[in-house]
Amino acid sequence: DADVTQTPRNRITKTGKRIMLECSQTKGHDRMYWYRQDPGLGLRLIYYSFDVKDINKGEISDGYSVSRQAQAKFSLSLESAIPNQTALYFCATSDGAGGRAQYFGPGTRLLVL
Amino acid sequence: AQSVTQLGSHVSVSEGALVLLRCNYSSSVPPYLFWYVQYPNQGLQLLLKYTSAATLVKGINGFEAEFKKSETSFHLTKPSAHMSDAAEYFCAAMNSGGYQKVTFGIGTKLQVIP
Numbered sequence: 001d002a003d004v005t006q007t008p009r010n011r012i013t014k015t016g017k018r019i020m021l022e023c024s025q026t027k028g029h030d031r032m033y034w035y036r037q038d039p040g041l042g043l044r045l046i047y048y049s050f051d052v053k054d055i056n057k058g059e060i061s062d063g064y065s066v067s068r069q070a071q072a073k074f075s076l077s078l079e080s081a082i083p084n085q086t087a088l089y090f091c092a093t094s095d096g097a098g099g100r101a102q103y104f105g106p107g108t109r110l111l112v113l
Numbered sequence: 114a115q116s117v118t119q120l121g122s123h124v125s126v127s128e129g130a131l132v133l134l135r136c137n138y139s140s141s142v143p144p145y146l147f148w149y150v151q152y153p154n155q156g157l158q159l160l161l162k163y164t165s166a167a168t169l170v171k172g173i174n175g176f177e178a179e180f181k182k183s184e185t186s187f188h189l190t191k192p193s194a195h196m197s198d199a200a201e202y203f204c205a206a207m208n209s210g211g212y213q214k215v216t217f218g219i220g221t222k223l224q225v226i227p
Binding site for chain 2: 004040041042043044045090092096099101102103104105106107
């Protein structure tokens with residue numbers, strides 16, 4: 001089984017709809033992250049969480065919110081989806097020790113019409 | 114603020130040829146450095162990382178990278194390209210103190226020509 005899972009893998013929604021992307025991990029890591037990937041822009045950080053009670057905005061948090069339901073679960077919500085939120089979204093985890101790599105989920109491809 | 118520059122958003126090499134993907138970072142304090150690979154329809158996977166133990170870092174699938182402080186570079190190389198190396202490669206830098214923010218480059222798509 002995959003260490004970091006994301007649901008759904010693909011989603012089509014309409015402008016103005018609220019949607020939630022979910023992430024679960026079995027690696028036992030404290031830190032979790034949400035990124036979006038756009039062609040030519042690389043990965044940009046939306047939100048990150050160092051533990052259940054610690055949630056922080058990343059560089060592009062406007063229009064997004066998150067919930068850390070448990071150490072293993074971190075959800076990303078688009079309160080009112082807009083077309084420029086069409087992107088590939090990745091969840092990642094790390095254990096926080098200095099220089100440790102991040103482990104990525106398979107991604108959710110979101111299309112907002 | 115930390116930045117990561119990957120020269121060349123697309124690189125093409127012939128099968129069997131040297132692979133060289135360039136990465137430069139901007140930081141007065143050498144950060145932790147990573148190369149990740151993304152195959153189609155998959156998430157990013159760690160190829161290798163530099164954490165100050167050794168300047169030449171060996172990773173998976175025959176890749177290696179050399180940290181050069183004087184050039185603020187961390188270029189990725191592989192002596193002989195294989196068709197299975199076709200993917201997108203991301204260089205990333207992590208601040209060595211504080212929050213340990215990670216900054217990614219824009220990625221380089223590697224095409225391997227048979």
